[in-house]
Amino acid sequence: MRLARIGAVTTRRIGAHPRARVRVGAIAPSGAHDAHDAHERAPMRRRKHQHQQHKIVAPSPWIGLERWRALAIDDRRRWGALDGAREPNDAVEGDVNVMREMGERAASEASCVASAARHIVATADPRAKAAMSHGVYKALLRGELEIVREGWDGAREMPAKPARPAEPKLVPPKEVPSPKTSPLGRVAHVMHNLAHIELNAIDLAWDTIGRYASLRGALPDQFFIDFAHVADDESRHLLWCLQRLDELGVRYGDMVAHDVLWEGAEATANDPLARLAVVPCMQEARGLDAGPRLAERLVGFGDPRSAAIVRRISDEEVGHVAVGATWFRTVCAALDDKTLDEAAREVVAAKTFRAYIEKLAPDALRGPFNVDDRARAGIDPLWYASDDITTSVKVEKHVWDADPEIMDALRRRLSTVVAVEEASASQTSSSNA
Numbered sequence: 001m002r003l004a005r006i007g008a009v010t011t012r013r014i015g016a017h018p019r020a021r022v023r024v025g026a027i028a029p030s031g032a033h034d035a036h037d038a039h040e041r042a043p044m045r046r047r048k049h050q051h052q053q054h055k056i057v058a059p060s061p062w063i064g065l066e067r068w069r070a071l072a073i074d075d076r077r078r079w080g081a082l083d084g085a086r087e088p089n090d091a092v093e094g095d096v097n098v099m100r101e102m103g104e105r106a107a108s109e110a111s112c113v114a115s116a117a118r119h120i121v122a123t124a125d126p127r128a129k130a131a132m133s134h135g136v137y138k139a140l141l142r143g144e145l146e147i148v149r150e151g152w153d154g155a156r157e158m159p160a161k162p163a164r165p166a167e168p169k170l171v172p173p174k175e176v177p178s179p180k181t182s183p184l185g186r187v188a189h190v191m192h193n194l195a196h197i198e199l200n201a202i203d204l205a206w207d208t209i210g211r212y213a214s215l216r217g218a219l220p221d222q223f224f225i226d227f228a229h230v231a232d233d234e235s236r237h238l239l240w241c242l243q244r245l246d247e248l249g250v251r252y253g254d255m256v257a258h259d260v261l262w263e264g265a266e267a268t269a270n271d272p273l274a275r276l277a278v279v280p281c282m283q284e285a286r287g288l289d290a291g292p293r294l295a296e297r298l299v300g301f302g303d304p305r306s307a308a309i310v311r312r313i314s315d316e317e318v319g320h321v322a323v324g325a326t327w328f329r330t331v332c333a334a335l336d337d338k339t340l341d342e343a344a345r346e347v348v349a350a351k352t353f354r355a356y357i358e359k360l361a362p363d364a365l366r367g368p369f370n371v372d373d374r375a376r377a378g379i380d381p382l383w384y385a386s387d388d389i390t391t392s393v394k395v396e397k398h399v400w401d402a403d404p405e406i407m408d409a410l411r412r413r414l415s416t417v418v419a420v421e422e423a424s425a426s427q428t429s430s431s432n433a
């Protein structure tokens, strides 16, 4: 596939997926952006307007990134055990043990993290998917699994679609009921949608690992460790949602769901930069926009327990957006003109992000935006809310595709960037010692 120009930015023609333009979705349950919150949008709009003249001087990455990377493995899989609201009983303990064994087996049977990723994406059962994600992430951190074995070809090895249970039935988004018309009731409706989103999020993270593992070396190991960490977080989120559904007397699958999030993966299958733009920096950032309002709504529905789960998930999602933005910047920097200063590189990253999203999901550039949480994740309104990116920087880049020459050139350039970053990190640590 050849390169095509989008405005001032050169990028691969990704529109091969016919529906990708308007339907790569957002990690936000239905009802989170509906007409009911029109009154809540006004303050957000005002804030967006305030930021329109914003001029960025330098990127502001998430301050918690290193802390998040250093977090100990979170083995608590039950919401009750986290907040002390429920004591684990024997049945729950038994369930936890089964899941632990499932996770350990997935890790011990995998030849590398990439092959484990393929196995997880090809596993239909949501609880098994969650258990395997946790087990593989733990094995990776313990140094028991190599990232990828020799000869791995992610595009050939990874399934085109994740395996799914027989239910929920996947339907077009318009056929998914609203909270008002939901057969499950309003609270269970929200938690069911969220469970579906978290299930997709697990697959999206593992697909990113498995599909782009061929770039290991050009992409440092930390890239794969970060996305395995994201997958592990998502597995915990899924289990909290499934647990809450159980408590509400509802089963995952009792209501239809849509497949829009996976369309984002398909539209970006051959372009890691597009994947980073669409999945963590757009879909997950939309989740940040929706999360706090959704939690408030659940409180309004009289369910503080579900609200607390949503609030916690939303808070943890900040790290996922931050990881996406960090790697998006890194890859952009590898492709940039090396004479650019830090502020100019940030403008290039913002423009490149805008070019991808305008091409693949222009609807996602409409608010309301949770400017504060997006800023916590290191994404400036320049990326998504400013119509006025004034800069003298000319964005002229080649984003790689399946062309081996471009891939090789990219590998070399990324390797150089990574080596420079490692050298400067070791200098900093030795000067701090």
Ligand SMILES: [Fe+2]
Binding pocket: 198, 201, 233, 234, 237, 313, 317
């Ligand atoms: Fe999540």
Ligand SMILES: [Fe+2]
Binding pocket: 201, 230, 234, 284, 317, 320
């Ligand atoms: Fe996430």
